[in-house]
Amino acid sequence: MQPLHPTATWLTTNASGILDWATAGHRTDRNNYCVVGNRDEKIIHVAYHIDLGQQSQKLEQVEHLSVAGNNPQNRCVNQNSRIVYCYPSCANTTLQGLVIDSAIKSNEATTVALDIQKSTHLDWAITVMQVDYNDPHTRINASVFVGPNSWCSVYIGVKPKLGFDWLYEIQLAKILP
Numbered sequence: 573m574q575p576l577h578p579t580a581t582w583l584t585t586n587a588s589g590i591l592d593w594a595t596a597g598h599r600t601d602r603n604n605y606c607v608v609g610n611r612d613e614k615i616i617h618v619a620y621h622i623d624l625g626q627q628s629q630k631l632e633q634v635e636h637l638s639v640a641g642n643n644p645q646n647r648c649v650n651q652n653s654r655i656v657y658c659y660p661s662c663a664n665t666t667l668q669g670l671v672i673d674s675a676i677k678s679n680e681a682t683t684v685a686l687d688i689q690k691s692t693h694l695d696w697a698i699t700v701m702q703v704d705y706n707d708p709h710t711r712i713n714a715s716v717f718v719g720p721n722s723w724c725s726v727y728i729g730v731k732p733k734l735g736f737d738w739l740y741e742i743q744l745a746k747i748l749p
Contacts, residue, residue, distance in 0.1 A: 585618040589710025594681035596689040596698040604747040605697040620745040657729035663720035679738040703739040722746045
């Protein structure tokens with residue numbers, strides 16, 4: 573899948589080893605948000621045409637190296653003991669916290685996507701991918717912006733009180749209308 577008019581404001585994700593996915597916030601068959609996948613083959617391709625608004629600053633590549641709390645595998649704002657892994661690309665810490673809270677609540681991608689939409693009250697595209705952590709061929713190749721007003725993604729693994737662990741790649745994007 574290629575963006576219709578590739579520019580610097582397109583972000584894409586190509587992933588394999590995805591057990592399930594769900595979306596919320598926008599239809600996925602429009603020009604600015606597209607999701608194509610095959611659940612039998614465990615692959616998904618997502619494209620977002622990002623609305624950067626009136627940002628005049630220069631976009632730069634950055635690395636997030638800080639570690640909060642005692643778990644070096646949890647770099648997120650929420651240090652809940654049920655979080656096994658958490659790696660954010662989300663400069664808006666309030667939004668990051670809402671995404672994490674939703675991810676902890678359920679092992680079903682659809683439930684998480686709808687909960688994020690309900691809790692954030694944003695008109696953004698939401699994609700939740702349930703990652704197969706047992707598949708050695710699992711890969712996620714995602715382009716991201718660090719701007720707090722256009723993008724938020726969180727890679728999070730959760731160990732519930734009962735049942736099996738789950739792992740998500742969650743992406744929120746402010747797309748062009």
